[in-house]
Amino acid sequence: MKTGSEEKTGRIFNFSAGPAVLPLEVLEQARDEMINHHASGMSVMEMSHRSPEFEAIAARAEAGVRKQLNASADYEILFLQGGASHQFAMVPMNLALANKPIDLINTGVWTQKAWDEAAKLAVVNIAATTEPEKFRRLPRPDEIKLNPNASYVHLCSNNTIAGTEWSDFPETGSIPLVADMSSNILSRPVDVSRFGLIFAGAQKNIGPSGVTLVVIRKDLIERASKNLPVILQYRTHAKEKSLYNTPPTYGIYMVALVMEWMERQGGLAAVEKKNIEKARLLYDAIDSLGFYYSPVEKKDRSRMNVVFRIQGDKEDLEKKFVNEAAAEGLSGLKGHRLVGGLRASIYNAQPLEGVKALVDFMKEFSRKNG
Amino acid sequence: MKTGSEEKTGRIFNFSAGPAVLPLEVLEQARDEMINHHASGMSVMEMSHRSPEFEAIAARAEAGVRKQLNASADYEILFLQGGASHQFAMVPMNLALANKPIDLINTGVWTQKAWDEAAKLAVVNIAATTEPEKFRRLPRPDEIKLNPNASYVHLCSNNTIAGTEWSDFPETGSIPLVADMSSNILSRPVDVSRFGLIFAGAQKNIGPSGVTLVVIRKDLIERASKNLPVILQYRTHAKEKSLYNTPPTYGIYMVALVMEWMERQGGLAAVEKKNIEKARLLYDAIDSLGFYYSPVEKKDRSRMNVVFRIQGDKEDLEKKFVNEAAAEGLSGLKGHRLVGGLRASIYNAQPLEGVKALVDFMKEFSRKNG
Numbered sequence: 207m208k209t210g211s212e213e214k215t216g217r218i219f220n221f222s223a224g225p226a227v228l229p230l231e232v233l234e235q236a237r238d239e240m241i242n243h244h245a246s247g248m249s250v251m252e253m254s255h256r257s258p259e260f261e262a263i264a265a266r267a268e269a270g271v272r273k274q275l276n277a278s279a280d281y282e283i284l285f286l287q288g289g290a291s292h293q294f295a296m297v298p299m300n301l302a303l304a305n306k307p308i309d310l311i312n313t314g315v316w317t318q319k320a321w322d323e324a325a326k327l328a329v330v331n332i333a334a335t336t337e338p339e340k341f342r343r344l345p346r347p348d349e350i351k352l353n354p355n356a357s358y359v360h361l362c363s364n365n366t367i368a369g370t371e372w373s374d375f376p377e378t379g380s381i382p383l384v385a386d387m388s389s390n391i392l393s394r395p396v397d398v399s400r401f402g403l404i405f406a407g408a409q410k411n412i413g414p415s416g417v418t419l420v421v422i423r424k425d426l427i428e429r430a431s432k433n434l435p436v437i438l439q440y441r442t443h444a445k446e447k448s449l450y451n452t453p454p455t456y457g458i459y460m461v462a463l464v465m466e467w468m469e470r471q472g473g474l475a476a477v478e479k480k481n482i483e484k485a486r487l488l489y490d491a492i493d494s495l496g497f498y499y500s501p502v503e504k505k506d507r508s509r510m511n512v513v514f515r516i517q518g519d520k521e522d523l524e525k526k527f528v529n530e531a532a533a534e535g536l537s538g539l540k541g542h543r544l545v546g547g548l549r550a551s552i553y554n555a556q557p558l559e560g561v562k563a564l565v566d567f568m569k570e571f572s573r574k575n576g
Numbered sequence: 577m578k579t580g581s582e583e584k585t586g587r588i589f590n591f592s593a594g595p596a597v598l599p600l601e602v603l604e605q606a607r608d609e610m611i612n613h614h615a616s617g618m619s620v621m622e623m624s625h626r627s628p629e630f631e632a633i634a635a636r637a638e639a640g641v642r643k644q645l646n647a648s649a650d651y652e653i654l655f656l657q658g659g660a661s662h663q664f665a666m667v668p669m670n671l672a673l674a675n676k677p678i679d680l681i682n683t684g685v686w687t688q689k690a691w692d693e694a695a696k697l698a699v700v701n702i703a704a705t706t707e708p709e710k711f712r713r714l715p716r717p718d719e720i721k722l723n724p725n726a727s728y729v730h731l732c733s734n735n736t737i738a739g740t741e742w743s744d745f746p747e748t749g750s751i752p753l754v755a756d757m758s759s760n761i762l763s764r765p766v767d768v769s770r771f772g773l774i775f776a777g778a779q780k781n782i783g784p785s786g787v788t789l790v791v792i793r794k795d796l797i798e799r800a801s802k803n804l805p806v807i808l809q810y811r812t813h814a815k816e817k818s819l820y821n822t823p824p825t826y827g828i829y830m831v832a833l834v835m836e837w838m839e840r841q842g843g844l845a846a847v848e849k850k851n852i853e854k855a856r857l858l859y860d861a862i863d864s865l866g867f868y869y870s871p872v873e874k875k876d877r878s879r880m881n882v883v884f885r886i887q888g889d890k891e892d893l894e895k896k897f898v899n900e901a902a903a904e905g906l907s908g909l910k911g912h913r914l915v916g917g918l919r920a921s922i923y924n925a926q927p928l929e930g931v932k933a934l935v936d937f938m939k940e941f942s943r944k945n946g
Contacts, residue, residue: 216617220622223624230611240607251785252596252597289821294805295807414621437662438665451659451660454785455785
């Protein structure tokens with residue numbers, strides 16, 4: 207079931223929703239450079255964040271993200287800490303304007319968490335929600351009621367728990383669109399110029415946990431009051447090129463390596479092509495075997511988090527599926543505890559071989575238990 | 577100048593103030609476990625933070641810190657993000673009481689930064705300051721004027737820039753004492769029960785940057801308003817055992833390895849003994865060679881950050897010192913840009929051989945340039 211270097215090193219196929227699989231090449235490079243990075247005589251972990259060696263690494267990470275995202279000079283690329291949950295607080299602190307509501311499109315747990323935090327600072331207008339349908343689809347354009355007076359519009363581009371993903375984004379005119387792209391950033395091309403701010407925890411497609419990517423349009427940086435804690439103002443980090451305080455240096459190094467790996471894959475276009483192929487293989491198996499089903503409306507299915515169930519929602523059989531798959535080296539297939547069922551997260555670094563192995567297992571399992 | 581395995585791997589002696597040298601054994605272990613941790617089939621970086629494998633690692637880190645600190649069950653050990661700079665905001669947000677001042681003992685840049693943030697939320701009472709003396713000593717007990725009505729007292733236990741370190745702490749009675757121990761935590765035994773809250777960025781004595789240790793007395797956890805952003809409340813992280821959101825998993829793993837390394841060294845008592853020896857060697861050279869001097873009052877000299885100058889404050893000669901030392905594999909000896917001069921940071925992981933090599937270099941340099 208395992209091939210090539212995966213077999214050699216005893217690695218399994220990891221379908222965890224995040225932290226998630228990283229490219230083996232990147233891990234091998236990190237291993238080889240661990241004790242003595244590029245003849246510096248030290249590990250990246252030991253480098254002063256003010257040293258030329260680390261500054262070069264941070265510049266590689268920034269240039270890599272900027273290139274893969276195709277972000278213009280109108281945007282700052284920041285590497286912060288605290289993950290998306292921290293951004294749920296930081297975004298309204300910095301971008302909410304006095305006496306203006308925040309528009310939020312509610313598509314699952316992650317937008318609900320953002321809503322809770324935004325509501326501590328401003329009136330939140332739910333521009334659309336698919337909660338009555340258990341988030342199994344995204345709102346249609348005609349269902350989204352934006353407030354022309356909003357400070358900004360918040361959405362989540364890919365919902366790991368519900369398994370939905372936006373393929374196009376609502377037009378918000380002059381109102382900044384803020385997107386939590388934690389779970390599908392750099393998996394498909396996105397027109398950055400349509401966004402005021404994009405944030406993402408690194409631990410799906412960009413690197414290890416502990417690094418938070420923020421891409422912010424420069425004119426928005428100055429919105430926040432200078433009375434906010436200095437560490438919670440985007441301007442602090444923009445001014446100091448993410449070096450106001452000690453950044454998560456090793457995580458930023460890993461981001462640089464992942465971006466360079468993406469480039470070697472042929473860049474974002476090639477990575478997207480592989481992601482389409484992987485998702486197609488998996489959804490085809492779900493749709494065609496007559497044993498599984500996807501609860502998600504077809505047009506909104508996520509390419510990153512493939513949520514599925516065994517027909518009849520047979521929980522015992524789903525548990526058996528998870529356990530037998532794990533025994534065969536296919537790990538992390540249990541659905542999120544809030545929705546149950548099964549889920550295969552197939553981020554950029556998930557090899558095609560992993561998806562093929564999963565599809566083979568699904569066929570075999572359905573044959574034996576169908 | 578280099579010995580044993582250091583020589584083998586081309587590693588240099590790194591006197592950086594942080595991120596700083598890590599134990600070579602720990603880096604070797606991390607390297608060996610990078611691709612496939614304990615036959616899990618994956619890297620620690622790829623593990624779900626909700627997996628039993630990662631939970632076991634987080635438990636090792638927590639137990640290790642608790643043991644080395646000798647912290648009782650009255651204290652929670654939390655692994656957060658954002659570093660000390662983030663705690664400068666989070667501490668007053670959580671611990672400042674309405675209409676009560678915050679007492680602050682000003683001993684340098686790091687307490688000044690904490691002061692700036694505290695002043696956004698409360699009146700700050702400077703209980704003592706040695707700023708008029710350029711922070712070259714710490715306040716004497718009789719100089720410290722505590723306010724009996726304070727929310728808490730803030731101090732910094734070791735000042736990396738000035739090169740001062742508290743050897744005993746002021747008695748604050750029932751007022752919680754908060755200490756920024758970023759740069760000397762676990763370098764010497766400290767009676768945790770005298771503190772309400774201790775915080776420390778990991779990147780000196782505990783692990784890599786990107787992990788922030790918070791040790792908080794349990795009764796203080798509930799002080800904060802629940803209207804604070806949920807991610808900025810200590811109660812959130814205490815309730816969820818630092819797993820409210822995705823933690824910096826790899827950094828926490830490194831903390832576990834560093835704590836296990838400390839235990840193998842003989843624990844904190846043995847580590848302190850080595851630290852005393854290293855500091856003694858270095859200060860003896862500074863005091864005895866007649867070429868260098870320490871600007872810091874003797875009783876307050878830091879064992880972690882040895883700040884020194886060439887007599888006459890000869891900046892050209894100091895620059896030459898830094899460059900020639902670097903050429904000999906002794907890096908990071910430039911003083912902080914705010915004070916100039918020279919600085920050798922000799923945290924726990926700095927080998928005795930590194931300090932001996934530096935002392936040899938200092939002798940040679942003084943002979944040639946004296």
